[in-house]
Amino acid sequence: MDDLYRDNILDHFTNPRNRGLLENPDIEFADDNPLCGDHLHFTMKVDENDRVVEVGWEGQGCAISQASASMMSEHIIGKTLDEIRGMTKRDVLDLLGIELGAVRIKCALLSLKVIKAGAYGLDGLPGDEEI
Amino acid sequence: MCSSEIQSPLDAEAIRADFPVLGREARPGVPLVYLDNAATSQKPRPVIEAIEHFYSHYNANVHRGIHALSEEATIAYEGARDKIAAFINASSRKEVIFTRGTTEGINLVASTWGRANIGPGDVILTTQMEHHSNLVPWQLLAQEKGAELRFIPATQEGELDLSGLDDLLDGPVKIVAVMHVSNVLGTINPIKQIIDKAHQAGAVVLIDGAQSVPHMPIDVQELGMDFLAFSGHKMLGPTGIGVLYGRRELLEEMPPYMGGGDMIRRVELSHSEWNELPWKFEAGTPNIAGGIGLGVAVEYLSRIGMEKILAHEQELTAYALERLSEVPGLKVYGPPAEKKCGVASFCIEGLHPHDMAQLLDAEGVAVRAGHHCAQPLHMVLGAPATTRASFYLYNLPGEVDALIEAIYKAKARFSL
């Protein structure tokens, strides 16, 4: 259980990458995890080919949610919005390098939810896609 | 103080032997330290056996079958009602309505008494401290009726600020809905004072007893209660069963909650007549095994004695608060031990409560982290979430030590 808090996760939690919201972003989305009060707000800029060139985010919450946001913010730079729309739960867990139980997985997946919702440009995800 | 100096009026070690779950390990090699009692309590063997005995010996529907099993089931189920009526000193068994739990009890009052008695411009007074289950039903009712919601403020110390109570009660205040004990902080609210003031102002009072009935002696008549809602699962009983106590005159006047079998006296195609109390509010086949189990739970609690249970928990809480206050960087929420029962909530800067709970779990210590269904209170406290350790009659001072040790380990993991 202790290995949830592997060094890479604690590193991203303590030194989050790409923190700080962008001015005039092309894409912006925020959401909460009502269960624990984790909050994430993502802003992104994309080029003419819909490729992410810059990411900035803010948030509060547990180490898992914040580390996942930090890792995702690095991971999506250079990806197209289409590629982001195709990302899954597996991608997040692979980034984190851990497996999570039914409760904590919501903390990890908040970043994916926010980024995908931003990529779709909607108030949420199409259908009741399970992430 | 150290744990061996704690003087408890209970033999918690002996009590533990009655609780099968407490004998298990959290995971192989890691003993279980169960400190999540405010969420739900563990169940003693007599309760588990009563439920098994019902299903294996006299399972039948109640109130209808003219056969031996149904007769036995009805006697046991209605006998449980009598035990619960005595436990809270209700003046009649008719005042004890079985529900699914506290949430259903409060919703029942909001939907029946509330719909019949609250109109546009009327006031519903509650507090900033409530569990969502004693807030959201009133929000729904206020929206439906165009009524006004008012709130008794909570202080940062986690107590109710009653200095403005007279003003809050001024005007068409119809109902005051207040929790007896805070599930987040353990604060024991001065409900007698609130009930008396509310009655002087002509309002009816609903008490959320989810965290008080399991932990202290409650006498609904002495306190002058109109409504009291509580849950079986937090007081050694099964899930899916709870009680709404209501003063008889109020219950008699109220329209029914759900329509269906059991709650009627006579049904014609266009209308029906309601059954007498308490069945008027118990439509459909009830949770028979749950009711019987809860009856056994209150017998178990009474045999030990609610005064002693309260004293034991307050000893443990005082000890826990003292030990927690020694942890550098740790902030404890809520009032001092003597104003509390059974709960210690805390935060450490830089260590989110969810991470804390996860790391405590790695040491076998079960606590709860989050907003504990009381987001407005957390706004007042200025913390989006807290970690909560909550005690019951079977907890030991040594378990407080285990909690503290696990907290130090968690801090070390986060280099704090």
Ligand SMILES: Cc1ncc(COP(=O)(O)O)c(C=O)c1O
């Ligand atoms: C103070 C308080 N009120 C209401 C409830 C709701 O109880 P239940 O979920 O059993 O309906 C709880 C349980 O968490 C509680 O602690």
